[in-house]
Amino acid sequence: MSEATFWLLAKGTWETLVMTFSSGFFSFLLGLPLGIILFLTRERQLLANKSVNRTTAFFVNIFRSIPFIILIVWMIPFTRALVGTSIGMKAAIVPLSIGAAPFVARLVENCLLEIPYGIIEAARSMGASTVQIVRRVLMPEALPALVNSGSLTLITLVGYSAMGGAVGAGGLGHIGYQYGYVGYDAFIMNMVLLLLIGIVFGIQFLGDRLSKRVDHRK
Amino acid sequence: MIRLEGVHKVFYKKDKAIKALDNVSLEIATGEIFGIIGYSGSGKSTLVRTINLLERPTAGDIYLAGQAVTTLSDKQLIHIRRRIGMIFQHFNLLSSQTVYGNIAFPLTLTDMPKAQIEIRVDELLELIDLKDKKYDFPASLSGGQKQRVAIARALASKPEILLCDEATSALDPQTTRSILSLLKRINLELGITIVLITHQMEVVRAICHRVAVISQGKIVEKNSVEHLFNHAKSPITQELLNPSLIID
Incomplete structure (x- = not known):
């Protein structure tokens, strides 16, 4: 491997990691509250409210229906307004975060549904407010499941960010596109593949370990 | 201490009204261990949940230490709930x-x-x-x-009141006995009023002073425990007193 190739791949890996983790962070920033709203406004839950629940679910479903590659292109004007450019790593983080947020919202809702209702009822009986129940009961009780959802989201984002590479997002996806689709370089293609696999395995491994550490259910 | 006056609770399931509580009136004295016994679906769990307003009654009034609590806002209820402890079947x-x-x-x-x-x-x-x-x-x-x-x-x-919702139903007889003796001690030493929901007559016999029998959302019988055991009136009470698993 030439030094140039090495640095090309190193830079690509770095960019993919930055895109994955920062959009993972932002997608949770958006998706976590959305998921909590979806859960709390469900029938018979603390803030049961059919219209809020339906409206939130409607927008979540719309954004989940848009194929990611279309979303990136569609969002270009918005991305440009927000970060000043529509190409490169920084620009890709915008659609990646928006694209993953509804996915995260649904994952969070499912994590919260796993908590036995009796635990919420017990907290209510002790005079906990809704905010206290969310912060002190729902979040810690769902933590192991939330960590798993985090790894799942990050892995999905590795894939999304690679897709984004085709439309100027940078990272390993971009290298794969340039050296594979435009002119086939078997060595670089294989390296890109191996690196992507390595990243995914690494995220899953660390996620599983972290989830186990915070899980006291058995 | 606890007074329920004409409490009704109706649940709606797809436009179908289900009467969980039908005109329930009860008075529980301070320092008493009061049992509420009934089969599953009789409304006993709903009844105990109206006392700390986990379930708001559809109609009727609830008084705790003379204070009407049914009219309180959720925020005010938080303070009431801190004066009422609750334990559950699944802990x-x-x-x-x-x-x-x-x-x-x-x-x-x-x-x-x-x-x-x-x-x-x-x-x-x-x-x-x-x-x-x-x-x-x-x-x-x-x-x-x-x-x-x-x-x-x-x-x-x-708290001044402890609500027990089937607190021993998931436990074996030996463990049940130790939990009941702990409850009895709490009642004696701390003077806490205990309301205990169960479907097991032995539990009532072991620690309750008075007991109400509930069936289909109605209180069908209410008496001191000794009296109930000697002079059960309703067929449901008799069945609860002599449970039989014989299939005919």
């Missing part, structure tokens, strides 16, 4: 918290200083005899130990 402990964290939980909801919480939790651990499990997680405890922790948690904020 409902926080799996993410240690024994200490669970017992401290209701206290951390208020602004109680940490040092004071620690003292209170240690007192309670002494009461339930689980000092050596202070930093264990609930998953490592037996059913009886979990219920003890739940009792300590319910007592943490020094």
